[in-house]
Amino acid sequence: MQAQTLNMEKLGVVAFDWDNTLSLNRDVLVKSVDKVLAEYGLPKWEVVKNKRNPDLSFRDNFPLIFGDRYIEAYDQYCAYYRYLAPSMVHAPAKATELLYSLRKKGKKIVLVTNKDRNLLEFELPLLYEPNSFDNIVCGHEAPKDKPNPQQLEFAVQNFVTDISSENVWMVGDSPMDSKCALAAGAKAIRIGTSIWNDEEAQDARIEYFSNFNEFYYRYFGVEK
Numbered sequence: 562m563q564a565q566t567l568n569m570e571k572l573g574v575v576a577f578d579w580d581n582t583l584s585l586n587r588d589v590l591v592k593s594v595d596k597v598l599a600e601y602g603l604p605k606w607e608v609v610k611n612k613r614n615p616d617l618s619f620r621d622n623f624p625l626i627f628g629d630r631y632i633e634a635y636d637q638y639c640a641y642y643r644y645l646a647p648s649m650v651h652a653p654a655k656a657t658e659l660l661y662s663l664r665k666k667g668k669k670i671v672l673v674t675n676k677d678r679n680l681l682e683f684e685l686p687l688l689y690e691p692n693s694f695d696n697i698v699c700g701h702e703a704p705k706d707k708p709n710p711q712q713l714e715f716a717v718q719n720f721v722t723d724i725s726s727e728n729v730w731m732v733g734d735s736p737m738d739s740k741c742a743l744a745a746g747a748k749a750i751r752i753g754t755s756i757w758n759d760e761e762a763q764d765a766r767i768e769y770f771s772n773f774n775e776f777y778y779r780y781f782g783v784e785k
Contacts, residue, residue: 569780571727574695574717575663576747578707578733579674579681580619581756584688586650590619590756593641597634601627615759616708616737618675618700643683652688653752655777660693662781671716673731673741675700675707695720708737710745732776735759739767752776 577583580590594606603609603626613622623631623638663670671694674681678699685691696716700706703715713731714724721728724746731742735755742749749767754760763769770776 568727569666569668572668572730573728574669574671574720574730576671576673576713576716576729576731576742578731578735578738579672579676579684581734582732582738582752583652583656583672584650584684585653586646586684587756589642589646589649592649593638593645596641597637598626600637601630601634603627610757613757615757616740618706620675620677620700621706639680642680646684647687650684650687653773656773657689659773659777659781660689662777664693669695669717669720671695671720672697673707673713673716674698675712675737678702708740708744710741713741713745713747736761739764743767750776 581587591606598605598609609626612625614625617625620635623635627634660670672681672685674697676699681697681699696719698712698716703712705711707713713729717724717729726746726748729742729745729747730750731738731745731747732750732752733739733742734751734753735757736759739749739751743766749764751767751769753770753772770779
């Protein structure tokens, strides 16, 4: 697909997803949930993920997988995640530089994630300075989560009056992120591939990048 051209002149806010976007943490997610699944006598995540609803967050899929024991299962998952994350999560190449470049250009940076607040606040300092973001909205904090546009609208409401594809970009790895962006009227930018391989046919309204490195060098760098 022919690459589009993004103009930053009118850009006010860039919203980022977290899991598999600013944090490359898929291996932590899978290893942690596999440990819990084993304790409940269930198959590994690669099998049971077929039960999930792709329009729900990872946490909100736990009732579909663990039934009425989902609360205790999620608590166990969080304990494993906190134990494993410090040695396993990492930021994408050029993500830190990209955030710095946006800040230098006077753009607002927000984090829009369905991850729960407790886990996000544990993980974020492992990779970035907490003051890297002008606002952070986690799961269940807006009226509705992604892919509903209300989460993005809630996150940027103090920075822009009306969302458009010129003044708000939404950067994420999944169809969920792009659906949220397009429904809100923002520019949808896709980095890499979905954390759970929930891919669909490419959409001309979305700009696709193979990784952060490509995104950074197209708009902020000098050469690849």
